[in-house]
Amino acid sequence: MTTTLEASERPAEVTRPVNTLARRKLREAGLAYVLLIPAGVIFAVFIFYPFLKNFDLALHSTNPFNPDLSEYVGFEQFGDVLGSKEFFDSLWTTILFALMTVPFGIAFGLGLAVLAHQKLKGIAIFRTVFSSTVATSVAVAAVMFYTLFNPNIGLLKNISPTPPFLDNPGWALIAIAIVTIWQSLGLSFILMSAGLQAIPDELVEAAEVDGAGPWSRFRNVTLPLLSPTMFFAVVVGTIFAFQTFGQIDILTEGGPLKKTNVLTYFIYTELRVQRNPGKAAVLAIALFAITLVLTLVQLRFLERRVHYQR
Amino acid sequence: MSTSEGALAAKVPELATPTVTTASAGPPKRVWGLVGRYALLMVLAVIVLFPIYITVVNSLLNIDQIAKSKLFPTSPEWHTYSDAWTEGHLGTYLKNSFIMTAMIVIGQLVTATLAAYAFAFLEFPLKRTLFVVFLATLMIPFEVTIITNLTTVVDLGIYDSYAGLAIPFLATGFGAFLLRQAFLGVPRDLQDAAALDGYGHLRFLARVAVPLARPTMAALAVFAFLASWNQYLWPLLVTRDDRLRTVQVGLKQLRNTNLESFNVTFAGAVLAVIPLAILLLLFQKQLVRGLTAGAVKG
Numbered sequence: 070m071t072t073t074l075e076a077s078e079r080p081a082e083v084t085r086p087v088n089t090l091a092r093r094k095l096r097e098a099g100l101a102y103v104l105l106i107p108a109g110v111i112f113a114v115f116i117f118y119p120f121l122k123n124f125d126l127a128l129h130s131t132n133p134f135n136p137d138l139s140e141y142v143g144f145e146q147f148g149d150v151l152g153s154k155e156f157f158d159s160l161w162t163t164i165l166f167a168l169m170t171v172p173f174g175i176a177f178g179l180g181l182a183v184l185a186h187q188k189l190k191g192i193a194i195f196r197t198v199f200s201s202t203v204a205t206s207v208a209v210a211a212v213m214f215y216t217l218f219n220p221n222i223g224l225l226k227n228i229s230p231t232p233p234f235l236d237n238p239g240w241a242l243i244a245i246a247i248v249t250i251w252q253s254l255g256l257s258f259i260l261m262s263a264g265l266q267a268i269p270d271e272l273v274e275a276a277e278v279d280g281a282g283p284w285s286r287f288r289n290v291t292l293p294l295l296s297p298t299m300f301f302a303v304v305v306g307t308i309f310a311f312q313t314f315g316q317i318d319i320l321t322e323g324g325p326l327k328k329t330n331v332l333t334y335f336i337y338t339e340l341r342v343q344r345n346p347g348k349a350a351v352l353a354i355a356l357f358a359i360t361l362v363l364t365l366v367q368l369r370f371l372e373r374r375v376h377y378q379r
Numbered sequence: 380m381s382t383s384e385g386a387l388a389a390k391v392p393e394l395a396t397p398t399v400t401t402a403s404a405g406p407p408k409r410v411w412g413l414v415g416r417y418a419l420l421m422v423l424a425v426i427v428l429f430p431i432y433i434t435v436v437n438s439l440l441n442i443d444q445i446a447k448s449k450l451f452p453t454s455p456e457w458h459t460y461s462d463a464w465t466e467g468h469l470g471t472y473l474k475n476s477f478i479m480t481a482m483i484v485i486g487q488l489v490t491a492t493l494a495a496y497a498f499a500f501l502e503f504p505l506k507r508t509l510f511v512v513f514l515a516t517l518m519i520p521f522e523v524t525i526i527t528n529l530t531t532v533v534d535l536g537i538y539d540s541y542a543g544l545a546i547p548f549l550a551t552g553f554g555a556f557l558l559r560q561a562f563l564g565v566p567r568d569l570q571d572a573a574a575l576d577g578y579g580h581l582r583f584l585a586r587v588a589v590p591l592a593r594p595t596m597a598a599l600a601v602f603a604f605l606a607s608w609n610q611y612l613w614p615l616l617v618t619r620d621d622r623l624r625t626v627q628v629g630l631k632q633l634r635n636t637n638l639e640s641f642n643v644t645f646a647g648a649v650l651a652v653i654p655l656a657i658l659l660l661l662f663q664k665q666l667v668r669g670l671t672a673g674a675v676k677g
Binding site for chain 1: 413416417419420423424427428430431433434437442445446448489490491493494496497501502503504506509512513516518519520521522523524525526527528529530531546547549550551552555580605608609611612615616627628630631633634641644645647648651652655656659663
């Protein structure tokens with residue numbers, strides 16, 4: 070670039086230090102921008118542009134048979150889509166799914182973490198076992214449970230009456246929640262274990278000396294100190310729950326009777342099956358808005374109840 | 380910053396090193412309590428491991444034995460694994476997953492390191508604004524961007540290719556943030572010493588900053604590996620050619636085959652888990668450290 074030019078001007082630098090400083094600053098800024106370009110370009114093309122483009126798509130109605138024929142319809146499409154029963158059902162399914170998976174996932178993770186926090190011989194083996202589901206993905210977990218839930222050959226057929234899992238509109242979402250909770254158990258366990266480890270033993274021991282029983286110690290000492298970890302787990306868990314897709318696609322494909330048609334699956338079918346990017350964009354914006362609001366609400370209200378150790 | 384790094388390390392649970400108690404030689408009541416605890420732990424361990432166990436068992440049974448709910452393979456049918464590998468194309472799927480994952484892990488490490496260096500060591504106009512812009516990428520769910528990204532990938536001519544699978548994920552705001560924190564922990568004396576030795580920025584980055592940030596980079600690499608290996612929606616959307624399917628999407632393909640080959644589907648699930656299991660056994664600490672960095676703040 071300008072390096073040769075600067076080298077020839079070097080004698081002048083001695084007499085004009087201010088100029089060199091300015092030039093060094095300029096060069097430093099130039100280097101900084103160069104270093105930021107690779108990540109910046111990816112973000113611009115694959116995150117910010119599509120995010121903004123989504124709003125444009127949402128204002129247009131697309132012809133499923135000819136994507137080039139799109140017509141500006143303004144906010145009409147928002148009203149049509151977000152006012153539809155299908156959207157409300159899908160939103161309700163998603164909320165129900167989050168309510169089924171997040172609290173149970175955290176509770177089970179915490180329970181296992183507390184049990185594995187004991188000082189017992191060989192406890193490391195149990196810790197490894199409890200964190201083992203981290204190695205599975207949602208797709209793997211879905212395949213693993215697929216047969217268990219199969220009414221003809223699965224293990225559950227031996228229970229009578231056979232629980233009508235994946236084919237039954239009332240049970241399918243519960244079945245998928247079970248798969249999801251099991252799959253996320255390892256992560257939840259690791260998170261909660263880390264939180265428990267961070268609590269100083271002296272605090273719990275002091276409570277014991279004061280005559281507090283195990284439950285009281287847990288309720289009054291451990292739980293408040295663990296609240297930041299649990300808060301983090303609730304926020305992240307809810308966001309994950311709203312992005313559920315793989316296990317639905319493998320196990321039920323949104324059915325039966327659309328009872329597992331969560332928002333992400335709804336978006337997917339509008340995009341790939343119905344070939345309607347405009348409608349999919351409206352749904353995607355709704356998903357974004359819900360995620361944002363949920364995160365902000367959780368940050369505001371939950372954080373007030375969270376005890377931070379200082 | 381380096382002190383808080385140390386405090387963080389102290390919070391990492393030592394999952395591998397148990398602390399042995401001396402309470403075992405207590406009165407009889409304590410012994411029964413101890414037995415009860417172990418019994419409870421065993422029951423829970425069996426429940427957690429059961430789906431994995433039954434998957435492995437079913438992968439070695441034939442369909443009649445699966446239907447009879449056999450819980451132990453008396454005459455294991457090992458051929459299911461070679462069937463899954465060749466007829467189920469799992470070898471191809473695994474290869475595709477590896478290529479995609481390797482591209483993403485390396486890409487994220489490189490882009491995040493460069494960006495983090497700028498944010499940690501350089502002064503430039505709009506620094507704060509750009510940092511906020513980088514963090515803002517974390518607020519936008521991926522599902523919101525897929526509609527346009529799919530069009531973009533088609534327009535760029537990289538639909539149905541490794542590039543299409545990997546390029547949208549080559550940068551990470553989270554990684555840039557994590558590495559910036561690590562770089563800020565580099566002691567000032569080291570920077571001054573490097574400046575005295577005439578190190579330019581790029582040499583300082585390669586010789587001092589990156590080696591010191593190695594644990595954080597390892598954590599980031601483990602994260603990126605987990606996340607991209609387990610991706611499902613994007614690989615499903617961006618590939619049509621079966622030869623480019625990743626292992627997670629391939630599992631659905633395997634599941635769709637007839638009832639007779641259920642055991643092959645299970646073999647496929649086991650094969651899909653093995654690389655992750657190895658990775659986690661090797662890098663458990665890095666993962667836990669990365670997770671706690673966000674969760675537990677003293």
